Amino acid sequence: MVNTDKFASRLGKILKYYDLSAASFADKIEVGRSSISHILSGRNKPSLDFVMKVVKNFPEVELYWLLNGKGEFPASSTSPLIENKNLPQGKPVSSQNVPDEKIQHNNPPQTVSGIPDFKKGKGKDIQRIVIFYTDGSFEAFEN
Known part of the structure; x- marks a missing residue:
């Protein structure tokens, strides 16, 4: 199971790495802006669709790192x-x-x-x- 607080922290690292606001990040992965806000605050857990959109749009994000914090960010050329x-x-x-x-x-x-x-x-x-x-x-x- 995904730890919501730690997932939100990793999502924050992605926003900082790409120098994106939550609103521009939401626009880039084509989700509602409130979705990002709710995930960052820990109110909601990320859906599989949300996670896959992040991984698809940001190739430096390793799926396993995003979900479990294991691996590295930004991803090396050999992972995941x-x-x-x-x-x-x-x-x-x-x-x-x-x-x-x-x-x-x-x-x-x-x-x-x-x-x-x-x-x-x-x-x-x-x-x-x-x-x-x-x-x-x-x-x-x-x-």
Whole structure:
């Protein structure tokens, strides 16, 4: 679980690093300005959507650092690391820098526990799936 006070502190470091006000930060990641205020004050916890928007718009922010305070900020060129067996030689790469042409989809779509194709009848496409492991690592798969 994310510690709201420490998350707010890390979010403050991001604002200071980029020299942004809370309002301009909210505009940049396309969330309501009150959302930033409520998170910084500790009133609300950040949503997954909020966290992913921060990581997407600010490549120096490591996901695991933002959530748990482990790792570093600003991120070095080798973190956060994911291992993806579909990448050449299983080399670790930043989740932000995986070119679409490097992601291979060799396996046909599968069902999970008898649940039919996720897209069927929903009218929505899956953009990204992120798997978080207990050791703090994660894998990101983009469509």
